[in-house]
Amino acid sequence: QINVLQAKKKFEILDAMLSFMHAQYTFFQQGYGLLHELDPYMKKLATELDQLVIDSAVEKREMEHKHALIQQRPVSFFQDFSYDDSKVEFNVDAPNGVVMEGYLFKRASNAFKTWNRRWFSIQNSQLVYQKKLKDVLTVVVEDLRLCTVKPCEDIERRFCFEVVSPTKSCMLQADSEKLRQAWIQAVQASIASAYRESPDSYYIE
Numbered sequence: 001q002i003n004v005l006q007a008k009k010k011f012e013i014l015d016a017m018l019s020f021m022h023a024q025y026t027f028f029q030q031g032y033g034l035l036h037e038l039d040p041y042m043k044k045l046a047t048e049l050d051q052l053v054i055d056s057a058v059e060k061r062e063m064e065h066k067h068a069l070i071q072q073r074p075v076s077f078f079q080d081f082s083y084d085d086s087k088v089e090f091n092v093d094a095p096n097g098v099v100m101e102g103y104l105f106k107r108a109s110n111a112f113k114t115w116n117r118r119w120f121s122i123q124n125s126q127l128v129y130q131k132k133l134k135d136v137l138t139v140v141v142e143d144l145r146l147c148t149v150k151p152c153e154d155i156e157r158r159f160c161f162e163v164v165s166p167t168k169s170c171m172l173q174a175d176s177e178k179l180r181q182a183w184i185q186a187v188q189a190s191i192a193s194a195y196r197e198s199p200d201s202y203y204i205e
Helices: 003-036 039-072 075-079 176-198
Strands: 098-109 116-124 124-129 138-141 148-153 158-166 171-172
Touching: 003 039, 098 176, 116 176, 148 176, 158 176
Parallel strands: none
Antiparallel strands: 098 116, 098 171, 116 124, 124 138, 148 158, 158 171
C-alpha cells in the first residue's frame, strides 16, 4: 500500500499542477479578451488626455499673465474698486419710495452665525430684504427713527456694518468699502428724512 501510495503521488501532483496552469491560462485569456474590447476606448481616452494637458498648460499661462497684470496695478485701484458704481447711489426722495437697494450678506441670529446673501432695500422708513425677487418682504427694522448704524471693523469679515434697534441688531456685509459707506449714509439719510416727515412727539408714547 505504501508503494502504491508513492506511485499515485507522482501523477496526482502533476495533474493538480496541470489543472492550476489551465485555470491560470483561462483567467488571463478572459482578461485579455475583456481588455482588448476596451482598446479603442483607451486610445480615445489617451488622445483626450493629451489635449487636456495642453489646455491646462495654456490656462496656467493665461492665469499667470493675469496675475502679473494685477500685481502691476496701483493699490488705489483695489481701495476704490466696487462691483457696480450705480449701486452706491441713494435717493431719500425717490418716487417709488426705495431709497437704496442691492445685495448684502446678512449674519443669522442663530447659534451658527451663518451668512446669507439677500436683496436689501430701504423703503418707507424700514430696512427690508427678500430671498428672491417675488418673495414677501422681511422687515429687519420696522422704524429707522429708532435705530442707529455703525461700521464694524473687529469682525472676521471685511466691509461690515451693524444696524442696531431697541429690540435687536443686524450685522450686514457689503461687497466693497464704497458700498458699505453708501449703505451707512443711506440709512443715516433715511433716519434724518423720517424725522423731518414726522415730529418726535408722535413717538414719545
